Amino acid sequence: MKKPKAIVIGSGFGGLAAAIRLSCKGYDVEVFEKLDMPGGRAYVHKQDGFTFDAGPTIITAPQLLEELWALCGKKMSDDITLKAMEPFYRLRFDDGSWFDYSGDEETMRREIARFNPADLAGYDRFVKAADQACQLGFEELGGVAFNSLSDLLAAVPSMLRMKAWESLYTLVARHISDPKLRIVFSFHPLLIGGNPFSVTRVYSLINTLERRWGVHWSMGGTGQLIKGLVGLLNARGVNVRCNASVTRINVENGRACGVTLENGERHDADIVISNGDPAWTYKNLVSREHRTHWTDRKIEKSKYSMSLFVWYFGTRKRYEDVPHHMIMLGPRYRELLDDIFKKHHLADDFSLYLHRPSASDPSVAPEGHDAFYVLAPVPHLGSNTDWKSRAEPFRQLVQSYLEKTVLPNLGREIVTSKLMTPQDFHDRLWSYKGAAFGLEPILLQSASFRFHNRSEDVDSLYMVGAGTHPGAGVPGVLMSAKAMSTVVPNV
Ligand SMILES: Cc1cc2nc3c(=O)[nH]c(=O)nc-3n(C[C@H](O)[C@H](O)[C@H](O)COP(=O)(O)OP(=O)(O)OC[C@H]3O[C@@H](n4cnc5c(N)ncnc54)[C@H](O)[C@@H]3O)c2cc1C
Structure with missing residues (x-):
């Protein structure tokens, strides 16, 4: 019997995880990637003897990756060495003081007490709330x-129990009074494109994910994980074809039946899975006449990270x-x-995240040298910033702050x-408005209100990655692939 064919558009963590799951389910899978190498936001820049991971550096919930190796009958530890970080990271305030955020409970309590011993009891209550959020x-x-x-209805009681309408900052501020500690326990959603003052308190679960399963560095860089996932696919006979931009998802009688590449090639498939930004995918790859739910207007009116x-x-x-890992907070927060x-x-x-992988x-980096990246959260392209002219002056501001x-x-x-x-997020990765993390993770754009794994508009079309539930971040996109695999037809 000929296997049904699945085409995956994009090879970010979500796309690769989807390809592995579909291949293990019995699909004949092919992956098309726009860039010259797999990884998406986890692309690797090799330059002058340095290895720069373009994006993710903090690996949490490694069991989600181990699961993919196990599905293929292999052990992740044979391919990947994860190094546990201790402390997880340093938060440095503008006045030069800092908080070392640790996975060790005693160290953590000592750090809190250095700022405000009276907040220890509130910290315990916050941890309880975070654990509950993680469970649900x-x-x-x-x-x-x-x-x-x-x-959606099945999730409502859990959402009510978690008071999901409250923001993370509100939760933190209820239990913790020191202004700096309030930042320490509320900044996490920024790692996945969320504003601590608007994301639901459910995102306190990141605190528990880190405490329970640690913060890890993949030796050789995050790119090693991408290499490992591609290796799993290749061993199953799945090809990741790079330099292959999909410019159209072909739809016949309301069903996705394949893709057309930029060079005009057509490839047929029984199901199509997009790991590209869903807003971009719908707006640019699916003709308007096939979209009644994700119309151009709805896409335009949604809020982006x-x-x-x-x-x-x-x-x-x-x-x-x-x-x-160091978070460097500037003079202003809210x-x-x-x-x-x-x-x-x-x-x-600005506030910055300074990454120095050569520390571990x-x-x-070449011997005696250091590799760094520094990132600053900035508005998406809705700001109308002309980055061609603003990039270098902004870089100089960052350099002088670091100096x-x-x-x-x-x-x-x-x-x-x-x-x-x-x-570059817009031009290279085809992200709508150049958002780094897809839709902004606010309550009304979460779970059922995010882009669905099974397209609302086109049969046999599926979505995985940061724009879908549960959202951005490596654990989130790996889980989105798992969710997607529950709604594709069984082979
Ligand atoms: C700078 C930065 C730092 C981050 N740090 C962390 C971190 O430390 N820890 C963490 O957990 N998360 C982090 N994140 C978030 C995390 O990296 C992302 O949420 C996650 O990697 C996104 O994966 P994805 O599956 O959605 O796909 P993406 O990585 O967005 O990949 C999508 C792929 O699809 C391709 N594509 C798109 N359209 C097409 C098309 N039409 N045809 C062919 N190919 C197409 C793109 O080229 C791309 O390769 C960070 C993100 C950034 C940007």
């Missing part, structure tokens, strides 16, 4: 496809005092987030440099 939001609802009204300005650079010296998410205004101040892994704080004389030490702006 991650373990029970994370892998649900939310394709039907009954999925922030974007990112990312600067990758290598230095000829090592900055031994700088930890692997006001800066208002600028980014609500006013769509590019401010002159010498393989990513004044943790990387003295940085300008003198740089040996290689590369930038990624919101315009």
Whole structure:
């Protein structure tokens, strides 16, 4: 019997996980990727002897990756070495003080007590709420496809119990009074494109994910995980074809029946799965006449996550005092987030995430050198920023802040440099409005209200990745592939 054919558009973590799951289900799978290498946001830039992971660096819930290896009858530890981070990361405040966020309970309590011992009791209550959110939001609802009204109705009691309408910051502020500690326990959603003042408190589950399963670094870089997943696919005879942009999803009688590539090639399939940004996919790959749900108007009116300005650079010296992961908070918190998410205004101040993988892994930089990236959350392209002219002045602002704080004389030490702006998210990754994390994760764009895994508009068309439930982040997109695999036809 000929196997049914599945075409996966895109090879981000979500697309690769989807391809593995479909192949294991019995589909004949082919993956088409626009870029010259797989990985999507987890692309790897190799430059002047340095290895720069373009995007994800913090690996949480590694069991979701192990599951993919196990599905293929293999062990992840044979291909990948994960290194547990301790502390997980440092949060540095604008006045130079810092909080080391740890997986060790005693260290964590000591750190909290350094800022405000009276907040220890509130921290315990916060942890309880986060554990409850993890149980309901991650373990029970994370892998649900939310394709039907009954999925939504079944989730309502859990959402009510979790007071899902409250923001994460409201939850944190109820239990913790110190202004800096409030930031420490509320910043996490920024890692997946959410504003702590607008995301539902369900996102406190990230705190539990990290505490329970650790924060890890994949030795050699996150790109090793992508390489490992592609290896699993190749061993199953699945090809990931790069430099192959899909420009149309072919629809006949309301059913997706294949794709057309930029070079005009047509490929037929029984099902099509898009790992591209769903807003872009619907608007640009599916003709208007096939869309009654995801109309251009609905796509335009939806709210999109922030974007990112990312600067990758290598230095000829090592900055031994700088930890692997550091969040550097600027002078403003709520006001800066208002600028980014609500006013769509590019401010002159910023908060940064500074990544120094060579702190844990010498393989990513030449001997005696350091590899870095620094990212700043910035508004998506709705800000009308002309990144062609703003990128270099913005980079200089970031460089001068780093020189004044943790990387003295940085300008003198740089040996290689590369930038990624919101315009690149748009042009390279085909992300609507250049958003770095797809739809903004607010309550009314979560679960059933996000792009469904099974298309609302076209039969045999499916979606995986950050734009679908449960959302952005490596664990989120791996779970979206799992949810998708529950709604495709069995072979
Ligand atoms: C800078 C940065 C740092 C991050 N850090 C972390 C972190 O530390 N930890 C974490 O868990 N998460 C992190 N994230 C989030 C995480 O990386 C993403 O949510 C996740 O990787 C997205 O995966 P995805 O499956 O949605 O696909 P994507 O990575 O978005 O990949 C989609 C792929 O589809 C391809 N594609 C799109 N359209 C087409 C088409 N028409 N034809 C062919 N190919 C197409 C694109 O080229 C791309 O390769 C970070 C994100 C960024 C940007």
